Amino acid sequence: MNGRQTTPVLVVGSGIAGATCALTLADLGVEVTLLTSAENLTENNTALAQGGIVYKGGGNDAVALVRDVLTAGWRQNHASAVRFLARKGPEAVERVLMERVKVPFHRTKEGALALTREGGHSQPRILHCADFTGRAIMEALATAVAAAPNIRVLHRRTAIDLLTTHHHSRHLDYRYNLQNQCVGAYVFNGENGQVETLLADVTVLATGGLGQIYLHTTNTKDSIGSGLAMAYRAGAWTMNSEFVQFHPTALFHKARRRFLISEAVRGEGAKLYNADGEAFMPRYDSRADLAPRDIVTRAIMEEMLRTGEPCVFLDAATHVPLDLAKRFPTIHARCQEAGIDMTRQPIPVVPAAHYSCGGVLTDERGRTTLHRLYAVGECACTGVHGANRLASTSLLEGLLWGHEAARDIARGFSRKTFVKPKLQASIPDWENPAATHEEDPALVAQDWAAIRSTMWNYVGISRSTARLKRALSDINNQYHQVQKFYRETPVTKELVDLFHGCQTAYIVTTAALRNVRTSGCHHRVD
16 A cells, blocks of 8 residues: 555544444445554454443333433433434444344343343343453454455554644645545554555544553553544544543453453442452442442542552452353453452452543534544544443444444435545645654653553542642643654654643543533542
8 A cells, every 4th residue: 555545434443433334334335444553453442341232121211221321421411412322222233233243142041132230220231242242242343344345444553643624735725714624644554664644535533542541441552542632633622521431340450451340240249348348339329339430439449548458359259149250251261360269259459441431522423523524432422421421331332323423424425525636635745754863662651651640640530620730730741742752753653642642631631620510430529
């Protein structure tokens, strides 16, 4: 592939949202270029999802699901988007996951779909494949994507910047035009070290979350908020960036990425105990261990501070009347690797940064405020999650919005709404800096350590004005240094990731400083 290419649709990111969007477009006859920063399509946060995906329970469950989502989100949700999810979500699960890619969801002995319940849900409505639901979904989607002739997958690609008419066009007609348009992206090719210009009629951001800007996270290494940072620089509106959800139960052990202990374990009956052997959750919430994640997370932190211990304990062995090794094979195996037998002893757990409830503002079709730019999945803010995400709604949101965005884009192509060749020709190729300073791994590592420590200590589970002001000052100073380094040093993936991560930290911190009220994930101690 040469350095300048055109494509009808460019999808940046290959998790459930990006893969679903690409596959749906291909099925509708639209050609797609799908970017992944990894070696394959199953190396992402979707593949790490254990618990399941929301489907539908008994009775008029759409109404009950809306109520549960609004309650978990502290009623900071966009109610219309929540109703859209509850109404259209089950149909998307059936059409894409069951019929199109045939995900083998767990069934009862009688052949019915087996539904489980997680924290914040009023009834069982969650489909699962043991405790590796995300991996099963991604393997099925990856197989379908690989077989689709209309999809070109580019591996080891990292988007650097969105191309827009206001920022990049060299033709004055487009720069004077009031409507800014996205026309693709500059992309770093990790296979040859070159920067490619990918021009697209429509661009879709599906870059996932931002957990890696924190010291402790369950997210994959590329979850640094790149989509949020690029959209912010391009001028798209962002919203709810302060609402970063911390998962209450990550395995307490030494590792760069914390291993998630699914909420489904508590959904099946497991209980949390402090170091004194007390089941403490009833003291914090009437729903006890099945309270929403923000409440459980803060309760765990309170217990750790009160007892002075570095973790609390999740007891499944005593309280779950199932074969734990069979119901939770992935968790069981990982615990065994850490020297813990969850069938006989409690699991030591701590909170970790897990999910971004905000992001690039979109409507129900995934459209952003920047023309020709869509955003789907965790990098987007649809308004579904409000101030705190309800368990297992993330996979459903990514699936539904990926599907709906594709349908909307395909409708646009049927109306011949293409970017004109004259506009594409006005976009220059990437220019490397004149300087030849090489990237210094020690500086990059130290910058990341500073970002993660600042975010964990000052913009973490509990926040105050003093902490946030200190964080903003530190991140501002660091951002200027990183930006200078970025402009003077030949581009690498490590440098692009650092630039995006630093800007993401700035976006989250400024949003948190503006919001002076406690809501869900955003807990102000002052």
